[in-house]
Amino acid sequence: MLMTAGIVVIATDRRVLVAAMALQYILAGLLFSQIVPWRVATVKVMAGLFSCLVLLVTTWRSGWRPTRRDSQKNTDTDPMSHDGSVSWVPGSVQPRLLQSWIPLRVFAVAMVCLLAFHLQTRYESPSRQVWLPDAPDGVIFAVLQMVSLGLLVLGLTEDPLHTGLGLLTFLTGFGLFYSLVEPALAVMAILAAIELSVALVCSYLTIIGTYPDDTIAAVYP
């Protein structure tokens, strides 16, 4: 799971991102099955995979690599979300940032993983009972990894699809944690519905960015 969440942070090819997310849902499902009945865990995995399917269709329609819209040229802060056709201003720091972006992300992932590991060991016992519930081996570490790496993605990108994957990673981690403390079926169902709606929202935002300008009349009667 560390690998899949790390790929979600570092990779830029949307096919790789969605594949990593799907794998992460399957692995999270294995952890879920240690906490809740396997039928419920299966439903969670199915909901996650359906979210990935939605995102995959979106990437198929919008392109495997994000393109930068003219209107967002000045606001998009994620150099790695641009295709190679972007022409940088001569002398700007952007090309150097672009070159150092992957090492920077790898470094950030490493730092966040270390932080999560530290948190897990720091709160072993007895204070662990205060903030962290009893859990099967590895679950708390996976939760901390997914939550922190999800937040890292949210801080690094403004591309809707990549942001959506970061949010889904965060929500998967949080859902895993919350199933430890509140295994109620209704809560798990609503959390799954939230994950699906986040996937739909991010797909929608990605898709509307790809429409040509002459389609405005189709929206406003």
Add this chain to the structure above:
Amino acid sequence: MSIPLMIIGVPLMASVVVYFFRQWVWVQSVLAGIVCCLLMILTLQAPLGQMVVFAGRDVLVEASWVWLGRSFTFTQDDRLMLTFIFSTALLFFSGAPATRVSRTFLPVGLAILSFLVATVLVQPFMYAALFLEIVAALSVFMLSDREHRSTQGSLRLLLFVTLGVSFILLAAWQLDTYQTNPDTVAILRRATILLSIGFLILLATVPFHSWLPTVAQEAAPYATAFIFSIMQAAVFLFLLDVFAQYSWFKGNPAVPTIFRMAGLAMVIVGGVFAFAQRNLGRLMGYSVLIDCGAALLALGVGTPDSLRVAISIVGLRIMALWVWGLGLGILSAGYGGEFDRIRGRARVYPFASAAVLLGGLSVAGLPLMAGFAGRWALMQFLATHDVLAAIMLLLAGVSVILGHLRGLAALLSSSASETSEWSVGEQPVTIIFSGAGALAVLAVGVFPQWLLPAVTRTVDVLVLLIG
């Protein structure tokens, strides 16, 4: 017949039906308005727990509906909150044909209405946070469309609500733990911290406020006004519900201080940035930030009277936002809200311009506007409790007013390429709604005694519930 199932399910089903009429906004608006009226009648008149004759058969009107082990319960206390939500939705849905809204506005608005009702009825009520998250996700479909493609504001809204909801759910877990360990006060302390952080994020306090101006700049104005009204009001009602249910939270002396400081930070940041804005949308974003800060300042004073003021501020803001959204929807169509791009538009759209100006000035708390009533009452409280906050609030209001005056100057100025003749470019329906809204804002401001007794009676019931 389960009342919760009906008032949650009917708007959701109606949203699907309304979507099929997406070519005709008028039809959508009428249908959505009828649904809101029916729901209001049902909410106010439903005989809970009694047998009624329906379609020739005796039917028991149930006040509860159980779904996957969690219940949605409709009580007498919920009538007021639900009526408030439905009347707000009715206001926005009925005004939709008078401005420029996307085809998804009304269907998505009805779906949002359904989940807002769920936030009020769900038990345990802390799970309302989950439905707020769904509301935030749905609102993205309303805020971003093919004309308003920038996604930053919508994404930030979703992110911040997700973070806020996580903290609220963690607080709910701590409260469950407290029920099994009632002697452990530390659990309550942790729950207080988590609840406070969660609400500070959900209420868009500084530094979690960036979605407010960004959404206001990027999104369709009428949809923005709807989301600002309904989302902030829902979170505020949720917070009041927490106050009502958990006396230890309300009684913790740190809590009012936290909210007062957060409110003051919102007022200062909004005041600093509002004047410098050159976009009517962003200006409104910072105006709403200040107004939300004012409501939190009132909440932070911690007396029943200040609570009345806080609720009044939230309620009166809705009318102003509606008028503003109506006007800017027309003014900014195809142009955006930049001052440079709307030069001279008041000469073509005088009624829409007046609506934008009066709505904006009302949110700023200018005297003789609807928003002034709440702001004036708050200033009186702050004058005795916190003079510094009163001065800051006053300066922030002045900053917003100056920003709007700059906008007015841009609207009135004539560009060389356009005619300097005055004309009326709005449709008759826009003139009627804009004029009526602007007059209502002025009337409530000039004659607050017309509306305020009704508002006070309504607010008093809420205050009584909260204690």
